[in-house]
Amino acid sequence: MAIKTQTFIDPFAGTQQRFAATVLGMWIFLVVVAMLFLGAIMGYLVVRLNPNLEAPFIPEGATGLPVSLVFSTIALMASSFSMHQATRHVRQGRSQEAHKSMTITMLLACAFLVLQIFAWVTLWRQNIHFGNSLYAWSFYVLTGLHALHVLAGFVPLIRVWRKTARGAYSKQHPEGIVYCEMYWHLLGAIWLALYFTLWLGMRT
Template sequence: MTIGLVFLTLMMAVIVWWLLRQTINVQPWHSPAVALPVEEPAVRPSVKTALWVFLGVATSLFVLFVSAYAMRLGLADWTPLPRPRLLVLNTALLVGASLAMQWTVHAARRGAGGDVRRGLAASGVLTMGFLLGQLVVWKQLNDAGFLVASSAAASFFYVFTAVHGLHVLGGLVAWLRAVRRSWRGADAAAVRLGVELCATYWHYLLAVWVALYALLVSDELGLAICSSVPL
């Protein structure tokens, strides 16, 4: 169990470091495609800093839940849940949403408004598909008799997926603002900034979900909330 937690911690650290490095190295106001206002360089870093502060707080919350899970896992009465097959599809949808967001960032930097709108639409549809899939998983577990209070494993499954889902819903609020700016023909710099912030957040959501997915299904790490028995 300790080896598994160390592995997950290192994996999260590497992914978050990569995202932070991408954010620091990117300076879109230097792009020759669009002339930005003079005050833009001063505003942009503060907004990105605020996002990273929020991500730090969110990460602390997830770490607390994982720590509580690790302590509870060591008790003898732990009984894993059957593994919902739909989790694989849901993971693929979130991966697709993250990739679509990154593609949208490149479109925004090129000033391709049509591609930006298409990319935002694709990422939004895939993200909502992920949330819908998570609700279907909840229904499958509920129909099978695995309620929130039925076992410790069920409780942690619902808590992890619910907290992550709430963060995804919060991201859709920012996504909606970016969509409105794009369709209303807002300033290219403002659209690009909104898209970049959304992309960073989507990559973070994917990184967190990858770690949570490992907690849910990785029997080899000794951390699985779900057994290898499919549901």
């Protein structure tokens, strides 16, 4: 009597299958990060729209959002574009151009963080400190939380930057730079949502 044997087929045996699986995992991670910021924004709006606050939400002396936030927004959007360009160059087999685009991305990310610091200093000089109003607390927490995620993004950015210098990515194997681009685009989208929320909060 012949014995039938079953052959196990590994669904992740191929490179493309593994890549698709890790992209899915990356999407799940991004959704978690997005939900974190969505919760923070919802909390801000609940406090901002509360008509029964004991003290004014916006303290005296606040003149609106710091101007440096406009420039930091431009810097982050530009870094998102250069990150996209880096991925596009990798898919086209242009390693040197990809490395240049990654360098630009890192410089723009540094500029974003520096401009965020300018924004915090501007508010501090207006005597809008962390604990003296809900507006100040909300501003520092929301922008600080985002800045921490940008700072954390430097870990994969530097790794990808070094690998593009060696030409480690190719059209067939763009994995690392694709993950980095996904995360960076999310940070850009989150910042736009935060900026609009803070801007709206100053006018509501």
